[in-house]
Each structure stands twice: as structure tokens, then as C-alpha cells.
Amino acid sequence: MKEIHAYQMTAKDKPFEQVAFPMPEIAEGEALVEVVGCGVCHTDLSFWHYGVPTRHELPLVLGHEISGMVLEGPSELKGKPVIVPAVLPCGECELCKTGRSNICQKQKMPGNDFNGGFSSHIVTPARFLTPVPEKALAAHTLAELSVIADAVTTPYQVIIKSDLKEGDFAVVIGVGGVGIYAAQLTRIFGAKVLAIDVDQKKLDQLAEIGVSATLNSRGLDIRETKKKVKAACKEMGASPFGWKIYEMSGTKAGQELAFALLGIAGTVSIVGFTLDKLEVRLSNLMAFDGQLIGTWGCKPELYADVINLTAEGKLKLKPFTETFPLSQINDIFQQTLEHKLLKRSVLTPDF
């Protein structure tokens, strides 16, 4: 064990190349983590296929949804299973000290600022590594828990920001790899949840986590969709005011629908990203006393709460994840690109 083995990205759309690096010295404040699982996120595809540049120049090892075992680093973490937050803030700046560490401008992201999780090991800032308690490993493997970094914590943060309360009517637009957790978490928070998607297969998955109100909006225009949402709200006995809308699709159509659903005292959360602009009447926010909030990642301070939800058996990751050997990375990226995989893929090192 004198080397780190990894698959690195060398250029857009090129197969990941297996490489080996000499095992580095760990500096003060760093940790060496043996990777157990690393989730494949849409952001990885953005780097690999859609032309979004990584902050660190290529070649680079991608992957930012990482779980693993701490081999070296702070004594209190050594030998422990951890989640590596997808956003590692500095912990010292004005933003970090005012509760906005997720948007820290000195933040480091594995697989973007430095070599990430499609690797046997990573060397990472140690400060915000989040220990995984024994109890959380009863229902899930440590590899499965890797998706907590990003896919689960991002919707968790926005739900906290949106001040979701028990009994609120929550509408989740887009229940893909991240949205599925938005649907699940809003339900755990006690909301009356309606999930909207254009893919029936994705909606069908929700039955497993007790979200029975779904709406397939394929072929419906915004007016028709809105009518159906109102009817669903009424049927579920939820309030016509204070709706919490979560836009997870990252599409123009999804954002247009989300904005159209903003009503009295409503909150629209923008979580999915698209470069597309849309035409909106911002004054609706005034007329409805409403708000639009955006969220970037999740501050590491919230990770423990999410891990606890899995430990308590409330939050289920297993039905929505599938693990593959890391050596299949090229095949898995291709299949993900072609939307062939319904579940989120977690790659486990097999060097």
C-alpha cells in the first residue's frame, strides 16, 4: 500500500485512465481516507461530457460523493468511517462564521479542486469529515452512504432554508437522483408531498418511500398542471397558502412551472441548475408576499443530522442506489449519460 490507484479524466469524453500516484505525505489539517464508495453525480457528467471546466486543470480524478475509512489524520477520526462533504469550507472566513459555510469562497471540492473519489484513497482537508456512527451501518453499507454527500444533503439544506413545517404542502418538481431525496425528506419533515415528473418510472419509485401523490406532467401545459396541483392540495387537505415548491429538475420548463405555482406566502426553492433564462413577473413575489431561494450544496455542519436520519431508519438510500466496481467507471459513465440507469451508481474501488 505505497501507492494511490485511481481513474483520472484526461480530456472531455475520453475514457478515464487508470493511474497510480505515490502515497503522499499528509500535512497538518489533512486526512488520508481509504475510499469505500463514490457516487456518480450529474456534476461529474458536466465535467466529463458537457464541457464544464474543473477548477483544477486536467488530468484530474473526479468524484465528490465519497465515503471511506480514515487511515491518517486527526486522532479522533483515525480508523473511523466517514462521509467526505462535497463542499469543504475553510471554516474561518466571514461566510463560514455567519452560517454560510456552504458558499465559502475558499471551499474545496473533491474531484474539482483536487483529486476526488474515483480512487483507492484521497487526501482531503480533515476539518469537516463527518463520522458515521455504527447505527447508520446497520441498514446501509458505507458505500451506499456515500450519496449523502451532495445528493441527499443538498435537498436537506434547502428544506431547512425553506422553513418547511409539518403539514405544509410540498411540491417536488423532478424526482431524479437528487429530487428523489427531496421528496423523501419533505415527507420525513411531515409535509404533504406531491411529486411531479415527466418520467413515470421515476414517479413509480416513490411508492417505496410512502409518497403516494404523484403527477406525471408529460404533455400538460402549465395551466393544466397548476389545476391538477391545486386539486391534489385540496384532496390532501393541505392549506392553499404557504406552499413550498422545490425545483429539482434544473430545466427551464421546471423553473417555469415552479414560478407559476408560487402563490400566497409561498416559497420556491431553486436547486436544479440550468443556464436558460426565463421570463417572469418578479412583482408576483410582492403581490404574494412570497420568496424564491437558491441553495448551493450543503454546509458540512448539517451532515450529521442527515446521517442520523438514516441511522434512525427514516431515510432510505438503498432502493435508489446501486454499487458497481470502480473498474467499470467508463461503462457506468456512458450508461449514465444515456439515462439507462434509474438508480444512482456508487463505485467501489477494486484495485
Added chain:
Amino acid sequence: MKEIHAYQMTAKDKPFEQVAFPMPEIAEGEALVEVVGCGVCHTDLSFWHYGVPTRHELPLVLGHEISGMVLEGPSELKGKPVIVPAVLPCGECELCKTGRSNICQKQKMPGNDFNGGFSSHIVTPARFLTPVPEKALAAHTLAELSVIADAVTTPYQVIIKSDLKEGDFAVVIGVGGVGIYAAQLTRIFGAKVLAIDVDQKKLDQLAEIGVSATLNSRGLDIRETKKKVKAACKEMGASPFGWKIYEMSGTKAGQELAFALLGIAGTVSIVGFTLDKLEVRLSNLMAFDGQLIGTWGCKPELYADVINLTAEGKLKLKPFTETFPLSQINDIFQQTLEHKLLKRSVLTPDF
């Protein structure tokens, strides 16, 4: 004193007509208030000239920025000077009970749902009338204090909602009749305030209240304006993050600028209203972890705080208000329409 004398609106753009009504019986929960002053608001012009329909059919007495003396009603208010909140919620519904009374769907607004303040007296729901302490009458007449209802409280509420903190960089776009109080209040909250307008006369007024950083954006495009705002922020030693932008102009250009100024951890508050839509990239909210909030009126529960600010000598209304006899209402509306009056007009009954 057996009649109420008033000027009522009969039709769009027609002169207000002097009328007299028999003094009505006061029902349980109501109060009879002798009007001392009533501010002329842009909303009144919307009804009278711009074709916005009043909720109660015409003829109707307009006016919703009202101060006066309680003649009849709850014993604890009788004989006392009060402000009549522009928005009178029911106090009992779900929205009222969850701190959102300003958007109560059963709310009544004087001069919109029932006869308003361009009158010798009004009959109004008594519940949320806000007493004016003696101390507040030292620096201002009761008539001048009328502008607290709406012109001052609306920006106050949005400042609270936006969580403005001491030292924050606050940008106020549009310092007209309402925006001037946004500038003044943000300064009272300890923010580093930059006021933007296209009218130098309005900006010049700000010196009186200690807001020295102003920017006349006439002729500047958004990019140039943004550059100057950044420079001002730096010069004032404020943080480049967490800007609080207050859009008070109610214009498309103002909203476009406000959205363009949204940066890391920023908050844009939409207070001015326009029917115009604009093209925006909503995903910026995600990338910046930012938010857009709208505000409708102000909940009466906050009025006492604002009155206290005047009582403590912190908030100054006098430089920005001018009182006229109510009999000049037709002339004053015409001049307001033609933008001939720099200060907010308060009409005092002179029957």
C-alpha cells in the same frame, strides 16, 4: 357632528366630490376615528388614474395612510391618537396565526375595501389600531405620522424579512416616497447604505438623514452601474458578500438592476410593483446561494416598533412630508400625477 364629510372618487380621472354621510352606528369590534392626516400614496393614483379597480365598488373614499383620534370604540383606545394600519388583517386565520397577517386573505384596507381617510372620520376595524405615544408627538405632528401606515412600515417589514444586520451593505434602488424610508431605515439598522436613483433631486434629499453614498444611474447601463456599486461597496469597507438589495422603484429597469446585483449570499427584496416581466436566470439564485423576497404591506404587529423609532428621534418624517388642507385634494392629486411634488403629501381635513 352628526355627519361624516369626505371627498369620494366617482370615476377614473374625475374630480373627487365632496359628500356627507350620516354618522353610522359603531358595531362591536369597530372604532370611529376622527381623521387628522391621510397621506397620498401611489396606490391612490393607481385607483384614480391608472385603472386599477378598488375592491369596493365606486363611489368610494380613497386614502389608506391614516392617523387620527379615536372617538368611539374599545375603551383602552378612546380619546387616544392612533395610526390606522393600511392593512387590517382578521387576526384569526391560519396566516394571521403564523405571523403572516400582512397577507391575510380577509384583510381590509381603508380606501379600497371601505371608505378611507380623505374624510373627516372613518369607521374601521378596531383590533389593530396602533396607539401613538406622547413622545412620538414631540418631533412630528399626528398628521405627519400618518405616512407610517404604508410608506414607512412597508420598507420596515421587508428589512426585517431580509434579516439586515449592522454593517451589511444595503443598496436601495429608487428613493421616492417609500424608498426614502428604506434608505433611512437601513441606515438606522446600521447598514452601509448606497442609494440609487435617476433623479438627482431625490438623491440630494438623503443628505438630511445621513445617507451620503448615492449613485445617479441615469444614462448608465447595468454593467456600468454594477461596477460603480462594487466600487462604492469597497470604498465603504463593506463585505463583497451578503448584499441586501432593496428594489423600491417598481420599474422593470430597477428590477433588472436589482437582479444583476445579486451576488454570493445576497438577498434581493422586491417592494415596488410593476406588471412588466423580465428575463432572468433563476439558477443564479442557486449558484450564489441567494434569495429573492417579496413583501406585501406590513403586519400591524410591527407598527409600534416603527412609531418608537420616531419617538426616539431616529426616524425622521418631517423633511419628506408636506401637509395640505384636504379641500385641495383635486389639485394635489393632479400635481402628484405630474411628479411636481418632491415630498409626500398629507391631507388634513378642513371641513
